[in-house]
Amino acid sequence: MSLLNDLATQLASGEVQVVDLTHTLDPDFPVIILPPEFGQCARFRMEEISAYDHRGPAWKWHNLTLSEHTGTHFDAPAHWISGRDLPNNSVDEIDPSQFVGPVVVIDCSKGAAQDEDYELTPEFITAWEGEHGRIPEDAWVLMRTDWSKKSGAEYLNMREDGAHSPGPTPEGILFLINARKIRGFGTETVGTDAGQGSHYSPPYPAHFYLHGAGKFGLQCLANLDQLPPTGAILMAAPLKIKNGTGSPLRVMALVPAPETRTTR
Amino acid sequence: MTTPLSPPPKKDPQKRTLSPTRPPEARSRAFLGLSAAAAEGRFALQKCSECATFQYPPRDACGSCLSTDLKWTDCAPEGTILAQTTVRTSTKLFFRERAPWRTGTVQLDAGPVIICHVHGDCERNGRVKLINRLDRSGQAVLLALPDKRSLNMEDDPQLREMTSDPKHRRALITDGRQDNAPALAKALLEAGASIVFVGESETWRPYPTRAPLLEMNEIELLPLDVTDSQSVLKQTGEIGGKTDILINNARFLRAGGALARGDTGFAKDEMEVNYFGLMRLAQAFGPAMCARTADGVNSAVAWVNILSVHALSNLPEFGCFSASHAAARSLSQSLRADFRGAGLRVMNLYVGPTEDDWHQPVPPPKVMPAALARSMIQGLQHGLEETYCGDVAKDLYERFLDHPNVLEREMTLAGDGA
Numbered sequence: 001m002s003l004l005n006d007l008a009t010q011l012a013s014g015e016v017q018v019v020d021l022t023h024t025l026d027p028d029f030p031v032i033i034l035p036p037e038f039g040q041c042a043r044f045r046m047e048e049i050s051a052y053d054h055r056g057p058a059w060k061w062h063n064l065t066l067s068e069h070t071g072t073h074f075d076a077p078a079h080w081i082s083g084r085d086l087p088n089n090s091v092d093e094i095d096p097s098q099f100v101g102p103v104v105v106i107d108c109s110k111g112a113a114q115d116e117d118y119e120l121t122p123e124f125i126t127a128w129e130g131e132h133g134r135i136p137e138d139a140w141v142l143m144r145t146d147w148s149k150k151s152g153a154e155y156l157n158m159r160e161d162g163a164h165s166p167g168p169t170p171e172g173i174l175f176l177i178n179a180r181k182i183r184g185f186g187t188e189t190v191g192t193d194a195g196q197g198s199h200y201s202p203p204y205p206a207h208f209y210l211h212g213a214g215k216f217g218l219q220c221l222a223n224l225d226q227l228p229p230t231g232a233i234l235m236a237a238p239l240k241i242k243n244g245t246g247s248p249l250r251v252m253a254l255v256p257a258p259e260t261r262t263t264r
Numbered sequence: 265m266t267t268p269l270s271p272p273p274k275k276d277p278q279k280r281t282l283s284p285t286r287p288p289e290a291r292s293r294a295f296l297g298l299s300a301a302a303a304e305g306r307f308a309l310q311k312c313s314e315c316a317t318f319q320y321p322p323r324d325a326c327g328s329c330l331s332t333d334l335k336w337t338d339c340a341p342e343g344t345i346l347a348q349t350t351v352r353t354s355t356k357l358f359f360r361e362r363a364p365w366r367t368g369t370v371q372l373d374a375g376p377v378i379i380c381h382v383h384g385d386c387e388r389n390g391r392v393k394l395i396n397r398l399d400r401s402g403q404a405v406l407l408a409l410p411d412k413r414s415l416n417m418e419d420d421p422q423l424r425e426m427t428s429d430p431k432h433r434r435a436l437i438t439d440g441r442q443d444n445a446p447a448l449a450k451a452l453l454e455a456g457a458s459i460v461f462v463g464e465s466e467t468w469r470p471y472p473t474r475a476p477l478l479e480m481n482e483i484e485l486l487p488l489d490v491t492d493s494q495s496v497l498k499q500t501g502e503i504g505g506k507t508d509i510l511i512n513n514a515r516f517l518r519a520g521g522a523l524a525r526g527d528t529g530f531a532k533d534e535m536e537v538n539y540f541g542l543m544r545l546a547q548a549f550g551p552a553m554c555a556r557t558a559d560g561v562n563s564a565v566a567w568v569n570i571l572s573v574h575a576l577s578n579l580p581e582f583g584c585f586s587a588s589h590a591a592a593r594s595l596s597q598s599l600r601a602d603f604r605g606a607g608l609r610v611m612n613l614y615v616g617p618t619e620d621d622w623h624q625p626v627p628p629p630k631v632m633p634a635a636l637a638r639s640m641i642q643g644l645q646h647g648l649e650e651t652y653c654g655d656v657a658k659d660l661y662e663r664f665l666d667h668p669n670v671l672e673r674e675m676t677l678a679g680d681g682a
Contacts, residue, residue: 040529
């Protein structure tokens with residue numbers, strides 16, 4: 001167990017740091033918007049049960065309302081029709097060892113700053129690997145776009161022709177799944193797919209292919225600019241909801257302190 | 265002519281806000297028919313079914329033939345002043361604070377002699393037109409107006425005590441996203457409102473009514489989401505003390521009854537907005553408004569709910585939505601009891617199908633936003649509690665009054681099969 005003792009020591013000394021990749025659950029944080037005749041994602045709401053008052057003199061607590069897919073959240077394979085028949089496809093059935101693992105961060109922030117519909121392609125991924133090394137098997141891959149720094153209307157970037165935000169192409173996500181055998185894919189935007197993702201074939205390719213292959217999704221992530229391209233450990237454990245298709249969660253990463261990082 | 269009402273000066277921060285006082289409330293049960301008529305702005309008196317005599321004051325048996333079959337009937341409001349006087353002091357706080365107060369007796373053309381308040385522009389022994397209005401205690405009073413319009417007559421202090429006129433007042437429209445928000449705001453400003461606050465939910469997604477709202481002067485967009493208690497409380501903290509008229513136009517609407525939907529998702533959204541939204545607004549803004557009903561020219565005066573007329577009787581095509589509005593209507597009655605003591609008036613503005621996306625498959629007639637806005641302003645200027653906009657709403661209300669159970673059967677027919 002010396003490895004964990006070492007980790008504890010390094011956490012205490014600051015050699016290993018904890019980065020919070022989670023947005024605060026806030027009633028005014030955007031959720032995905034679907035055509036209004038469809039069912040909608042519940043917004044986060046908090047109602048006081050009591051606040052040290054006549055409703056409960058010595059304690060304060062709240063009832064919450066939210067969707068499985070409100071705020072920073074995890075997508076299980078059961079979320080999509082392509083993953084509906086897979087074994088262990090809901091958040092309560094996933095092997096907990098899957099909730100802690102290696103993570104690589106592909107920095108698309110320059111492209112996303114210039115193009116709101118920026119696409120992550122296999123070519124960009126292999127070029128990134130040329131610089132940082134091959135993506136290890138069973139790793140989380142996070143697409144950094146710095147989109148989490150946007151707020152208000154800029155975040156969904158909704159117009160009459162739909163939302164505009166970056167995401168992977170069908171080929172991009174298939175490359176990560178088939179050629180790199182990733183564990184899951186995460187983004188800073190409201191979904192794992194691009195804002196215009198419904199116009200790809202298949203529609204919403206990241207959701208369709210990831211969950212069809214039993215892979216996981218993370219979205220509405222923050223602080224990806226504080227992660228190294230490689231070498232961090234991601235901790236993303238959804239709530240254990242019976243037959244849950246996803247869950248809001250606290251996503252954290254263990255990273256080496258910047259001064260101890262070695263660059264390849 | 266009446267001296268025009270001046271815009272109120274800015275509030276003196278060193279002066280105590282006047283506590284609301286009320287005119288006397290006690291009336292006989294028979295009298296309440298007159299208040300019910302006043303709530304709708306109707307001038308009605310009891311009419312004997314046997315000898316056709318109009319009665320005044322309201323009573324249990326005909327003053328002419330002792331028949332007990334007296335029906336509230338709309339009555340010609342014209343008459344002639346017999347005597348008039350000006351009360352300069354009173355043991356009642358409400359009148360003491362508002363003296364001088366003009367009262368008189370009027371010989372109605374329809375028969376009875378009535379005692380009433382008298383508008384300042386009425387001439388001695390002149391021809392007058394009676395109106396039946398609610399006073400600040402929520403009871404009917406009759407007021408004689410000059411038979412021909414006089415200049416600024418709506419600014420008469422006695423008349424203004426009985427109305428919810430938007431002139432020089434500050435209004436809040438709770439949901440800027442609704443199709444009717446620009447028309448309501450425009451109508452309020454044209455009726456003399458000094459500013460219209462408009463609540464804006466979820467600023468992270470655009471909406472088409474924002475641009476026309478922003479084009480108007482004296483409009484202030486403020487964050488407000490009736491489904492979020494914290495948001496409502498926060499906005500009360502900001503503008504609760506200067507909201508004189510609250511217009512709750514927030515609405516969530518989808519077609520279908522319980523079986524057509526198969527889940528409770530949209531029904532919950534409907535209750536969150538249409539019922540709990542009203543409750544949150546009332547809990548937050550109600551106390552602040554009730555404390556300011558005697559605060560001068562721009563006192564808090566009215567709370568307006570825009571309700572589906574199917575709150576009265578369910579429309580199965582919008583079955584769950586109708587149910588949420590029935591709940592809201594019931595809550596509005598409870599709010600009337602809560603607000604009555606302060607003299608804050610709850611006006612329910614009932615409407616049939618409106619011209620919007622969700623009623624697109626519904627055949628006309630449908631109510632346009634401008635028509636809804638006109639009804640709202642008229643209701644406020646007449647100090648109403650109940651008003652119906654459009655033929656569908658008026659017709660349904662008449663059928664409801666005639667026989668609610670027959671109406672229910674009419675509304676819930678399945679249609680003949682083959």
